[in-house]
Amino acid sequence: MNKFIVVLVWALGASLPSFAHAQKVEVAPGAMVTRKTYQVPANEAPFFNFVEKNAAQKAADQQLIDSVLQQVPDRSKAADAALKSGTRAFLEQQDFSTAAKRFNQAYLLDPQQSGVYHGFAMVVAARFRDFEYADELFRVAARMKAPSLSLSADHGRTLLMAGRPHEAKPLLEKAIKDTPDWAVPRMNLAWAALLTGDKVEACRLIVQVKGNGLENVENDLTLFKQKAGC
Template sequence: MTMTFIRACIIAIAALACVTPSHAETVETAPGVTVTKKTFPAPINEQPFFGFADKTPEQSKADSKFLAEADKLGSREKVFDVAIERGFAHIDRGDFPEAAQRFNQAWLLAPERSAVYQGFAVISAARFGDLEYAEELFRIALHQPKPRRTLKADYGRLLLKAKRPVEAKAILEQGVRDAPEFADGWASLGLARLQTGDAKGACAAASEADKLKRSHDVMVDLALLKRQAACQ
């Protein structure tokens, strides 16, 4: 075997690697919707999409029973709405394991709905620190039916965490129009404006947030924002 032949083989293998890149495995989570298959160190019912786990017969039976009970109540959509609202209420309290369980119930009920992907995006970022996966889910949520009014505010906050304030500001400006009563959106917009050189606009956003019901985290953000922007 000559050196010329060996060299030709190496070049061919390298070329093949360039044209056949590896791809992360994806899974269909609703008709026409695919997401990257990701698992996290937590029980399956506390992970997005049940951690894509193969369920035992007992777990599948429990899912079927849950859906049948929802049907008895007359509307899966109503049960979905309750599950989603409970999930976000648990997020507000910092109870991410319980929130994920409610979002997984919602996914069983209506896997195509935007709020499922928004909820799992928040869980992915806040509990597991996976900002890249969270953004993937937020982007899906933007194109799914019946989005929550707080979707863009939550997405903009993620972009702030990812140190992308220009993109965050554009999303958050839309977010406060969608949900003007959501203090988190105004606080995040204030931070985005401050980080893009608009201290006056940051103080204006802080003033709007002050008029609304605020969580502990929002009040911490606002205190930091006012100090850094030198708000009067």
């Protein structure tokens, strides 16, 4: 999964109210998630919005799988290609509906791939502002096959968006260890320190913001210095 572009945390509102507790569903062997649905077409929501597929829909799924595997016989590689396509749609075009469709295709091909859950988490955070469910999906992604180096950074960023900086902090610290040359998690860790009331630590961390993607956090740097006074 490619790097999840930073979004200014101060400009974001609180998350939507939590849904009532819903049943858990096994979406892959050993992987349980909450059954949540959204008011969008089924293929634009995680796990096809948990629809009960009829025979025709199941046949269409199989036809898609067969068509993809004719071109890329390895299911994991085919799923990875779908994940990369979805990530490009998400990051480069901000096209959340197409991204979700590609992540659902990857789910059909290889539901054990961490990137499926990582991608779904990004979509529900960005499109539906459902940070609680995004948090759940990120946690599932961390247990699945081949998690991305950007997973902790994206998870921590989402918890900042949700107004949960204490929980975001250890994830962002891990993200810096995983991707030391990426400026975005360094910026977000400074925000986390400031939002938890540790201004001294925040001012120490802000001078360490460097590396790839620095241009993406220039506005954050300016606002941070205004807020923190350092």
